């Protein structure tokens with residue numbers, strides 16, 4: 001499906017965005033290996049999270065889905081062998097976190113996914129899980145399809161070469177099956193939803209700076225989980241309301257966990273007008289309403305420990321930078337090359353087609369703020385975050401922008417276009 005978008009004169013309204021993707025995945029997986037029932041409210045009905053539900057069902061977990069409510073009948077740590085090869089679709093979080101759970105099972109499981117998943121590196125989880133005692137056979141040692149042979153696991157100390165919440169969470173899940181404690185050290189803090197959810201389900205986790213220690217032997221107990229809105233989905237509205245003239249948009253009930261709020265810090269530093277109200281804590285997660293008004297932006301430098309706090313928002317930050325005064329430099333972001341698409345390459349090439357002065361670098365991009373884009377036909381590369389970023393670009397471009405393969409927003413935000421049209 002192709003979609004067309006035109007320049008907007010203003011955006012006004014109060015909206016909410018769907019449930020957080022990272023938290024939705026974790027609630028289903030952790031609920032599955034807990035004892036008793038886990039009830040999830042405001043679950044994200046995106047294709048990625050549905051892939052997680054289907055995989056867990058194939059592993060013998062009873063899961064009921066009614067609207068955005070999910071009821072998981074926890075099986076405890078040990079699941080049933082799947083009759084089928086598990087298909088994770090487009091979802092990196094599903095395959096990597098699930099590998100941690102499967103490493104400790106008493107059977108083997110084969111996992112595969114779509115073309116994008118088959119190109120993404122799995123060695124980053126295979127290495128630590130193998131150190132713990134799992135045996136994993138992967139295509140070229142690094143790619144799906146892959147088979148995880150469950151085994152008795154041992155606790156490890158693992159210093160992660162990259163800040164990745166997927167790698168950290170995979171090891172944390174495996175640590176529940178280990179004979180002793182496991183400590184993980186991150187170069188910079190990445191999103192900590194697994195740590196927070198482990199604690200609320202009764203597992204023992206200690207966090208000391210960038211070191212996380214997990215202890216086996218504590219019973220996980222099913223919980224009620226209310227999933228807050230996804231800040232990665234809110235990001236498109238935050239940037240659009242900042243750029244489009246005469247705008248004021250409030251996004252209600254958004255997860256503002258400090259490991260995720262890099263987008264707010266960056267847009268504010270660029271000169272954006274963002275106000276958080278109604279701040280509260282639900283299931284250990286911070287939640288707030290976010291109000292954004294049109295502002296003039298200036299270019300800045302983005303790198304270091306900020307990167308993991310806004311990794312999924314970089315494509316839309318690049319759009320903001322086009323309309324900022326001066327130069328924006330994004331560095332230390334080579335992880336973007338191994339996302340659903342090579343996002344350094346895909347966002348740069350498509351914004352160039354629209355007339356942006358944007359340049360690829362080894363670890364990021366440089367954007368000259370020219371304040372101008374013109375409509376053109378652009379490609380999503382079947383990457384949901386590229387499609388949504390190009391939509392925001394289209395709201396600001398002269399003339400019409402046509403986004404090809406625009407239906408990929410279904411991965412994380414099926415009502416994305418509809419919600420924008422309401423503003």
Ligand code: S3P
Nearest residue numbers: 022093163164165166167311312
């Ligand atoms: C996620 C972690 C991040 C992020 C992804 C979701 C998670 O990936 O890009 O969209 O839920 O743990 P990495 O761990 O590869 O950085």
